Amino acid sequence: MDQRHQIEELVYRSCLALDGHDFKGFLEMCDEDFRYSIAAFSPEIRKDMTWLDYDKAGMDTLFTNLPRHNSDHSPLTRHATVYTVQIEGEQAEVVAALQVFRTALDGGGTTLFAVGRYHDTIALGASAPRLLRRVVRMVTREMGAGYHVPL
Amino acid sequence: MVKNSAEWAARPKFPDSHFVDSRIYTDQVIFDEEKAKLFQGSWIVACHESEVPGAFDYRLFTHPTGVPLIVVRGEDMIVRSFYNICPHRGNTILYDPAGNAKRMTCIFHAWSFDTHGNCIDISRADQGYQNRFCKEDAGLRAVKAETGFGGFVWVNLDDACCTLKEYIGPALDMLEPHMQEPMEVFHFHKAIVDTNYKLWHDTNSEFYHDFVHYFNRITGMMQPGYFDRKYTAYPNGHASVGSMEIKYDAYAGSKKRAVGWPGLAPGGWILIDLFPGMTYNLRTSVLRIDTVIPLGPNKLMIEFRGLGLKRDTPEERAERIFDHNTIWGPFGRNLHEDLLAVCGQGRAMHEGTDSRWVIHGREENSTIHDEVGMRHFYAEWSKRMGRPAFDPFGEGRLLPARAAA
Numbered sequence: 001m002d003q004r005h006q007i008e009e010l011v012y013r014s015c016l017a018l019d020g021h022d023f024k025g026f027l028e029m030c031d032e033d034f035r036y037s038i039a040a041f042s043p044e045i046r047k048d049m050t051w052l053d054y055d056k057a058g059m060d061t062l063f064t065n066l067p068r069h070n071s072d073h074s075p076l077t078r079h080a081t082v083y084t085v086q087i088e089g090e091q092a093e094v095v096a097a098l099q100v101f102r103t104a105l106d107g108g109g110t111t112l113f114a115v116g117r118y119h120d121t122i123a124l125g126a127s128a129p130r131l132l133r134r135v136v137r138m139v140t141r142e143m144g145a146g147y148h149v150p151l
Numbered sequence: 152m153v154k155n156s157a158e159w160a161a162r163p164k165f166p167d168s169h170f171v172d173s174r175i176y177t178d179q180v181i182f183d184e185e186k187a188k189l190f191q192g193s194w195i196v197a198c199h200e201s202e203v204p205g206a207f208d209y210r211l212f213t214h215p216t217g218v219p220l221i222v223v224r225g226e227d228m229i230v231r232s233f234y235n236i237c238p239h240r241g242n243t244i245l246y247d248p249a250g251n252a253k254r255m256t257c258i259f260h261a262w263s264f265d266t267h268g269n270c271i272d273i274s275r276a277d278q279g280y281q282n283r284f285c286k287e288d289a290g291l292r293a294v295k296a297e298t299g300f301g302g303f304v305w306v307n308l309d310d311a312c313c314t315l316k317e318y319i320g321p322a323l324d325m326l327e328p329h330m331q332e333p334m335e336v337f338h339f340h341k342a343i344v345d346t347n348y349k350l351w352h353d354t355n356s357e358f359y360h361d362f363v364h365y366f367n368r369i370t371g372m373m374q375p376g377y378f379d380r381k382y383t384a385y386p387n388g389h390a391s392v393g394s395m396e397i398k399y400d401a402y403a404g405s406k407k408r409a410v411g412w413p414g415l416a417p418g419g420w421i422l423i424d425l426f427p428g429m430t431y432n433l434r435t436s437v438l439r440i441d442t443v444i445p446l447g448p449n450k451l452m453i454e455f456r457g458l459g460l461k462r463d464t465p466e467e468r469a470e471r472i473f474d475h476n477t478i479w480g481p482f483g484r485n486l487h488e489d490l491l492a493v494c495g496q497g498r499a500m501h502e503g504t505d506s507r508w509v510i511h512g513r514e515e516n517s518t519i520h521d522e523v524g525m526r527h528f529y530a531e532w533s534k535r536m537g538r539p540a541f542d543p544f545g546e547g548r549l550l551p552a553r554a555a556a
Contacts, residue, residue, distance in 0.1 A: 038482060044210070044248045045202055045339045050472055051480040061404030068365040070488045142341050145490035146481040 003129075007092050007122055008082045010129045015078035018149065023063035030056055031123045031130040036150060040116075040138035051138070052150060059150070071148040076113060077101045078151065087124070091132065094120040098136065100151055114140035114151065160507055162547060168526050169512040171540040176347035176509075177502045181536075181543060182448040188535050189427045190215040192309035194318045196429050196442045197222050199456060200302040201335040203230060207251045207266060211235060213452075214308060215348075215428065215444050220294060221245055221255065222304050225266035230298055232306045233268045233291035244291075268293050301330035301431070301438070301458075322389035325421055326431055328414045334438065337472055338457030340481055344490055346497030348428050348445040349532075351453060354489055355422070355430040355441060356390060356524035359513060363492050366402055366484045371420075374398045380519040388426030388531025390524045394419045397435060405477070408435045410470045413460070424524060426531055437475040449501040451493075455479070455486075 010029060017026035027034075036059055038052040054062060080096040095117060102113040121133035136151050163170045175181055197212040197220060209223040212232075219235040221244065237244050237257040244257045244264065254271060256263040263272040270289035273280070295307040297315040300323050305315050312318075323330075354360055358380070361367040371377050376395040383391045396418040399405045411417055412433060423431045428443030437457050444452040457479065459471040478485045500506040511529070515521040529540040536543070 042339045045336050046249055047337060047339075049338055049340075050469075051476050052482045053473060053476075058404060065365070065403060065484075069484055070363055070365075070491060072487070072491055141481075142343060143481055144342060144344050145494055146342065146483070146487040148482065148484070148487055150482065 003087065003092075003124070004085050006129050007085050007087075007094060007124075010122060010131065011080055011082055011094060011096050011118065011120060014131060014134075015080050018151070019075070019077055021149070023060075023066075027056065027060060027063075029131055030059075031132045032056060034059070034131055034133070036134050036136075038136045038138060038151065040141050042141065062150070066148060069148055072145060074102050074104055076147065076149065076151070077103065077110075080118060090123065090125045092120075092122040092124055092129070094118070094122055096120070098151070113147075114138060114143055116140060116151070159505075162541075163508050163510055163512070165510060165512045167539065167541045168530065169522075170508050170510045171529055172543050173500050173506040173509050175532075175538075175540055175543050176349060176496075176500055177448050177506075178543070179448055181538070182445065184536060185427075185445070186216045188537075189532070190308075190445075192307065192312050193427055194297070194305045194307050194312070194315050196303045196440060197232065197296075197306045198304050199334070199336045199440075199458065200230065200298055200304060201333075201458075201461065202249065203304070205251065207253050208249070209245060209252055209255070210249045210304075211245060211247075212306070213444055214306065216308060218308060219243065220306060221291075222296065222306070223252070223255070223266045230296055230304050231266065231268065232294040232296035232304070233264075234294065236292070237262060238270070238289050238291065239273075262289065264291055301326070302334055303440070318387060319425070320386045320389070322385040322387070322391065322425060323423055323431065325383075325391050325393070326423060326433060329412055329421070329433060330438075332413055333461040334458045335461045335463070336456050336458050337468065338455070338475055338480070340455050341452055342455065342481070342490060343446070343450070343452045344494050344497070345449050345501075346451050346493040347448055347500075348443040348451045349528075350493045350496045350500075351441070351443055351451060352424060352428045352430070352528065353525050354493055355432075356424045356528055357511075357520075357522050358392065359520040359522065360489075360492065361519075363488045364485050366405075366478060369401045370397050370399055370405070371395065374401065378515075378518055378520070382517045382519075382521060382523050382527075384523065384527040388528050388535075389424060390527050391421070391423040392519070392524070394421050399435075408470075408474055410436045410467045410474075412436055412438075424528070426528065434478075435474065437471045437479075439475065439479055449497050 034056040079099045082096045084095045086093045098116045100113040101110050103110045116138040119135040123130045123132040198210045202210045203224040206226045212220045221235045222232045224230050242259040254263045261274040265271050268291035270286040381393045420434045430441040432439040440456040442454040457475040511522040511525040513522040533539045
């Protein structure tokens with residue numbers, strides 16, 4: 001498998017892991033220095049906003065605490081398409097389009113939950129590529145009741 | 152013991168002030184009436200002054216009655232508000248939610264307006280209107296606007312309304328010492344959910360629902376001082392909840408808040424609900440403001456704002472943003488739970504579900520799990536609506552059970 005293929009597969013496998021609530025599997029794809037954030041620009045207040053921002057340990061705790069909270073249990077399905085991959089030395093900068101769909105548990109109706117982009121930095125030094133940084137850049141900002149699981 | 156249909160319909164065994172007929176949340180007639188009787192003449196938060204910092208900066212706001220408004224700062228630095236409706240053919244004048252406009256020009260026929268609401272140009276006026284109509288006849292509809300109580304821009308559609316100060320009264324006195332420094336909005340998002348606006352305001356008016364929040368149970372309910380927090384009711388339907396010290400480090404992954412708030416004890420938390428649907432929520436390091444914009448009996452848009460201090464260093468601001476969004480952002484732990492809960496009410500209580508009553512019966516000496524905040528709201532609601540919330544259609548006043556009528 002060539003390097004670009006490996007990088008794309010990492011992005012897609014990260015979606016599968018989160019879709020399946022395989023949080024351990026997701027974190028295994030992440031470097032020890034991993035950082036995750038969700039960001040959006042508000043045209044209303046004309047400012048960038050950071051809605052979630054955690055390092056790897058913070059993500060682990062967030063996942064651990066999930067069952068203790070009351071949450072919407074409707075599953076999300078992430079659909080990513082890798083647009084660009086720029087490899088520089090031991091890292092790759094990846095931009096992927098992201099659409100997230102929400103499926104109701106009762107009846108199974110599916111609606112669009114959000115669109116945005118993954119801006120990933122991927123470490124290439126190890127035997128397999130690993131997520132070093134993920135910024136979920138939201139285009140959608142109105143998401144009803146919101147959600148507890150990161151996108 | 153389960154109930155049969157008559158028992159389900161029977162009025163609760165509480166005084167009239169301690170329950171409401173659930174049709175006040177579902178009935179279209181009541182909803183339409185609320186816009187006229189509650190929202191039309193109330194002072195409503197449209198935005199914060201930091202959203203229009205410079206001359207000619209504007210911000211759009213959909214008033215809870217449905218009226219589209221422009222909030223704009225003039226070259227004299229005064230903030231004014233107008234209908235965002237062109238007096239010519241009723242078009243929207245400004246489309247983007249915020250911006251800067253030295254003149255506000257309708258895209259349709261290029262009529263232009265200044266920041267005082269005066270029409271300053273009608274394209275080809277002489278040719279079309281001769282001397283029958285001129286720009287002096289074409290001003291915008293001005294709306295009362297005042298800036299205050301933490302630098303928020305308040306609007307009121309009623310030309311004969313009381314002043315903002317009279318409307319708020321002493322309700323925000325508890326917060327005033329903490330709002331002396333200029334603030335700045337760093338967070339804004341809207342949530343559209345299937346529920347009634349009052350159910351959201353009710354949730355902001357009672358802390359008994361802390362049972363829905365794992366975070367609050369751990370950091371608040373299980374900590375000393377929690378059950379000492381008291382409600383205070385104020386004129387015009389406003390109410391406050393006193394402070395306590397939140398133990399943030401009791402939640403795994405959380406920690407003591409690094410930045411505080413001027414004058415507020417570390418871990419402090421003050422919440423003030425303003426009639427008919429705004430909430431000031433100062434929690435340790437951030438101020439959150441909710442504004443309800445009802446879209447239908449079972450459809451609600453809420454505007455959420457998060458504010459820090461204008462003088463924040465980048466590091467302080469980053470801390471406040473983290474503190475805010477960990478709990479109150481769209482992916483925060485508590486906001487999702489609150490919204491989930493009121494959506495559940497909307498699901499169980501929309502027209503046709505045979506929901507009958509909502510009970511506000513807890514009495515605990517006005518402390519944190521007392522439901523006096525909601526009772527106070529509905530006393531004001533009933534007065535302004537001219538309908539008792541427990542019997543809004545005058546059907547069961549003399550009867551023990553509506554089903555028996």
